Amino acid sequence: MKRTVAALIVCLLLTTAGTALADTLRIGALFAVTGPASFLGEPEKNTLEMLVKEINSKGGINKNKVELVVYDTQGDATKAKQLVNKLIKNDKVAVIVGPSTTGETMAIIDDVEKAGIPLVSCAAGIKITEPVKKWVFKTPANDHVAGEKILNYMAQQKQKSIALLTVSDGFGSSGREQLKALAAQKGFKIVADEVYGPKDTDMTPQLTKIKGTKPDAIICWGTNPGPAVVTKNMKQLGIKIPLYQSHGVASKKFIELAGADASEGVTLPAGKLAVYDKLKKNDPQYKLLSEYDKAYRKAYGVEASTFGGYAYDAFQLIAEAVRKGGVTPDKIRTGIEQVKKLVAVSGIFTMSEKDHNGLDLSAFVMVRVSKGDWEIAQ
């Protein structure tokens, strides 16, 4: 079904391309719309389609019409590699947004570098932009920024020893490595280092073991449903140690799954979109976040997610570059690199030759669960 839709879109684009003026901006996108990473790809695709429609109805960027070609990678790096070549050679796109996951992004970096097409990835892995590659950018903040945010908060609370409980997939193991490195740097002591499988349904053995090591705090790093199970299990075992979760569960879904009762007091770093209604009205991102959420709800009937925000920001970066420069791949690349203080969903971007992510600690805000809702933790 998705594929036929994609094929139809391509056909439409091909027929319109002949009649269009020379100055159209053609954006290619690779998202994991189906498959295991579809929770990323689906909101990303929806967001990008919504934005393109909106900008075209306003006459395009600097009067340049925008055309969008979206392909579904199904979260598969091999597919991503085939499709990126299709985008570059057949569709002749000027810039590419996506892929949704770090693995897929790493797989296609060679192709975009060789072809000289700018890539704005929606995946969070630190390897994507470190070391900096000429044509590759990414919009999600690095995982270690979220980790650093937690550790800074813990230092404020005078918590010294940590127990780690991380999921055994890519997200969890990268978080685990970076937390260990950061903890060593900042003088924290790791007293337990446990893992669980992404599909595990009971973490009481790990938590029992952790309880025995008496840490000041537990940091759990994973995406739903694992962290919700951990939160529930902690209540079952009567463990009163403060629990920190990662930004991976910064949505209401987490509270819903774990239950308001068990999740009370859980603290985590969240992208500001998840809690924008709790931000001060004069927060620089407030207006944009509320507009995005409202538009997304109107178009798709569900709340906007941080993941869709990655695609939103990619589009903002590209639009900014086109406004200042032009629609050729080269001008877009230079334009993105020169972006300064661009207010977006994931944070405020300031790119440079040395930083192709452009976000700092301000991308996250620490929040705590209180009576089934988020509150800003100070």
Next chain:
Amino acid sequence: MNLSDQLIQFLLSGFATGSIYALIGLGFSIIYNATGIINFAQGEFVMLGGMVTVFFLTSLHIPLPAAILGAVAITTFVGLLFERLAIRPIRKATPINLVIITIGGSILIRGLAMLIWGKDTHAIPGFSGEEPIMIGNASLLPQHLWIFGMTTLAIIASKVFFNYTISGKAMRACAFNPRAASLIGIDVKRMVLFSFVISSAMGSVAGFIIAPLTMTSYDVGIMLGLKGFCAAIIGGMSSGLGTVLGGIILGVLESLGAGLISSGYKDAVAFIILLLILFIRPQGIFKRAESERV
């Protein structure tokens, strides 16, 4: 918390998880005992039990007992359709073909569930609240008691059914030798259908009863199915106590492995046991070796 307290908690956690595996494993062994095939779509029946309950609860706002009954009815109907549409038309096929068909069926059911209900994870509130029950320094949830109760009920029911009712005995006869069974007047096709009905109903019971603990989503069937399969293999595919003990052994070893050795090897523990048993005692731990049926 000293080591002995920890041990009690590990055992209790293992016992609780093990009962879940056992309940799922029973579904595997019932179909195996009636047809000689292993139904890898069993995990999907478990998923359906949970997901349909969630659907009734959240979308249609039906009270929990009615939602559960509805979920069991729908899942049983899916099991019945599955046998009619996928298994029966190719009854002449070898068991291995049928096993592969069940794998295909499981992918189909999972895909449909994803299309209908999306990819989100859902939770059901505990049937009797969420306040932990303390046993010494270790703890359990009220939901665990529901699971223990349901597993016990399932063993008793299947024991009575297979040993003391005509239908149950007929079903066992079909597994031993379908030809001989049909010669003495047993309707083999009906027995096969019947076994799918029972095991899908049992799968759905497992599905809704574990959903408050483990949560549910369209893809929970894979891992739960595999663990249930391990339990049934350890128990030698018996439709009674063997499989239940198999599940509990599996759960306890997993929990001890995670707690005492390393949590990174939790799933490895389960699958190493499975491989060892398949190598050393393919007939299961609790079964005496059967003589080859000629």
